[in-house]
Amino acid sequence: MLQYILTHQAEFMVLLRQHVILTCSAIGLATSIGIPLAILASRIPFLERPVLLLGNLGQTIPSLVILALCIPFLGIGFAPSLAALFLRAILPILMNTFTGIKNVEHGIIEAARGMGMTENQILWKVQIPLTVPVMIAGLRTAVVQAVSLATLAAFAGGGSLGDLIQQGIMMVDQERLMTGAVSTAALALLADFIIGLLQQWLTPQGLKISA
Amino acid sequence: MIRLENVTKQFGVVKAVDQVNLHITPGEFLVLIGPSGCGKTTTMKMINRLIDPSAGRILIKGKDISAEDPIQLRRQIGYAIQEIGLLPHMTIADNIALVPRLLKWPKKKQRQRVEELLEMVGLDAATFMHKYPRQLSGGQRQRVGVARALAVDPPIMLMDEPFGALDPITREQMQDEFIKLQEQVKKTIVFVTHDMDEALKFADRVAIMNHGKIIQCDSPEMILRRPANKFVRDFVGSDHTLKQLSLIKVKEAMITDIDTLHPDNTIAQAKELFKRGSSNIVVVAKTGEAIGYINREDLNKTPEDRFVSEITVNSISTVASDKTLKDALTVMLKNDAGYIAVSDENRKPVGLITSSRLRQIVSEPRLNSREEQ
Structure with a gap:
């Protein structure tokens, strides 16, 4: 496997880079749209039901199906792959943030309101800080899903470590197959580890203490 | 201080609060009590x-609050609820200084106030300031809740x-x-509870x-003594007789002669006291503490040149004068x-x-004793 990487260094690095770029852009997009959307949905009552519905619907559709559905609209290549990854990644981020904000203990909100915090202050100083751990848990799910879903981008011609797996299967080249599979798994673990650090860093100190 | 005039609150078809009139005077401790759903919290x-x-x-204070900005209004009224109301992601100091921070007090003043309040509720400022609510026991959290409600020294406190x-x-x-604490700070307090003992303990008036x-x-x-109807x-x-005892201080009811x-x-000296009409004799030690009492029969059986110590029944219990009759x-x-x-x-x-004194107290109408204090 190491042998394969060394001999096909340039090719491997291209695929790895594509994989990482695909995942990161999908996550970046999903986070920057998902979190504001969740906050908005938590404050505007009529958005609540559609968001929950979309969330539940989205989670039940298999990833490959999402990818397949993107191809007729976006052709093949980077765009449909990114779209599919984005759609998959936004759900856990959106849902976790939304339910996190909604589930902040009522007594806490009521106390904050009773002391004279404005609705905006309650959102930014109470609800969001208390939601951070749940929010990051959503991000973690999203990242791990995106890393593995990126391998399927090979089917859409998106280019990723999935190419190695696909080629490995078709050419019955075990070396190539293993390289693709193991490096994707390693990437997923690494991403998970990084998010874990982020979680430690972003979670308010007072919430780390178990009650 | 606070006046409610024909206040009604309707949720759908249910009248949660129905034509309530109340006038709460400055410094008064008013307790709202009733079964759940009676409208007390509303x-x-x-x-x-x-x-x-x-x-x-x-x-x-004479101003209709519907014309006031609710945010400003709330910042001037202390608000304490069950301990879950503390913000778990903020330190104790930040929790207490919440309203001062909203009112943009200078940092130094905030810190001083936090220290002062923690001491006031019996928590060591240095130890607790930087802790988080989850590191505290239920009782400690509750103290912090009270301190937080007192933060800007509001004249009115609402406590649920x-x-x-x-x-x-x-x-x-x-x-x-x-x-x-209330004796020190003398706030106008509206306090909601469903616990009658708690209500009787605190209240100037119970609604x-x-x-x-x-009702x-x-x-x-x-x-x-005068419940308005069967519901009350x-x-x-x-057990209202027992509850009554908890309202009366020992020093108000004791036999003083x-x-x-x-x-x-x-013994001769003791007999002399009895002859002068004394009926309640306590034997005290040199230090002044009560150590026992003597019976009249024992007194008559004992020669006059003997000492009180010989007939003292060395068992007398004491109660502090500031306790209640229930104690x-x-x-x-x-x-x-x-x-x-x-x-x-x-x-x-x-x-x-004495036990006969207690019986006498629960049966005699002492309606105005509270006002006389």
């Missing part, structure tokens, strides 16, 4: 506009079952401390509510004693409580 929440009334109006989540022992301790209406609003004494009588409970003897006084009764029952001595802060006997 009534309270209308005072800081967490809920707006459907009809009627509420005045604070603040001690409800505590275990009975901690609750009682917190209640006692809170009474002392008993049912189905959104105030009776009166002093604890009146509620116990049932709500107060069948007592005489004292030392163990080395002679006195507890001491009497525990020690199977017909009477007990009352001691002042220097442990000197100042009076007696």
Whole structure:
């Protein structure tokens, strides 16, 4: 496997880079749209039901199906792959943030309101800080899903470590197959580890203490 | 201070609060009590506009609060609820300084106030300031909740079952401390509870509510002695006689004409006291503490040149004069004693409580005793 990487260094690095770029852009997009959307949905009552519905619907559709559905609209290549990854990644981020904000203990909100915090202050100083751990848990799910879903981008011609797996299967080249599979798994673990650090860093100190 | 005029709150077809009129005077401790769903919490929440009334109006210091900005209004009214109201992601200092921070107090003033308040509620500032709510026990969190409500020294405090989540022992301790605190700070307090004992302990007046209406609003004494109807009588409970005892201080009810003897006084001296009409003789030690009593029969059987110490029954229980008659009764029952001595802060006997005295008190109408204090 190491042998394969060394001999096909340039090719491997291209695929790895594509994989990482695909995942990161999908996550970046999903986070920057998902979190504001969740906050908005938590404050505007009529958005609540559609968001929950979309969330539940989205989670039940298999990833490959999402990818397949993107191809007729976006052709093949980077765009449909990114779209599919984005759609998959936004759900856990959106849902976790939304339910996190909604589930902040009522007594806490009521106390904050009773002391004279404005609705905006309650959102930014109470609800969001208390939601951070749940929010990051959503991000973690999203990242791990995106890393593995990126391998399927090979089917859409998106280019990723999935190419190695696909080629490995078709050419019955075990070396190539293993390289693709193991490096994707390693990437997923690494991403998970990084998010874990982020979680430690972003979670308010007072919430780390178990009650 | 706070005046509710024909206040009604309707949720759909249900009248949660129905034509309530209340006038709360400055420094008064008013307790709203009733079964769940009686409208007590809704009534309270209308005072800081967490809920707006459907009809009627509420005045604070003569001003109709519906015309005021609810955010500004709430910042001027202390608000304490069960301990879950603390923000778990903020330190104790940040929790207490929440309103001062909203009002943009200078940092230094905030810090001073936090230290002052922590001391006031009996928590060491240096130890607790930087801790988080989850590191504290229920009782400690509750103290912080009270400190937070007092942060900007608001003249009015609203308290919604603040001690409800505590275990009975901690609750009682917190209640006692809170009474002392209130004596210091003298706030106008509206306090919601469903615990009658708590209400009687704190209240200047108790407003008993049912189905959104105030059934009776009166002093604890009146509620116990003159319940307005069957509902109040049932709500107060069948042990109202005992509850009455908890309203009366030992020093208000004790027999004060007592005489004292030392163990080395002679029997002749004791007899002399009895001849002069003294009926309550306590034997005290040199240090002044009550150590026993003497029986008249023993006195008559003993030669006059002997000493009091020989006939002293060395078992007398004492109760402090600032305790309640309920405490006195507890001491009497525990020690199977017909009477007990009352001691002042220097442990000197100042009076007696006897079982017949207790019987007399629960049966005599002492309606105005609260006002006389």
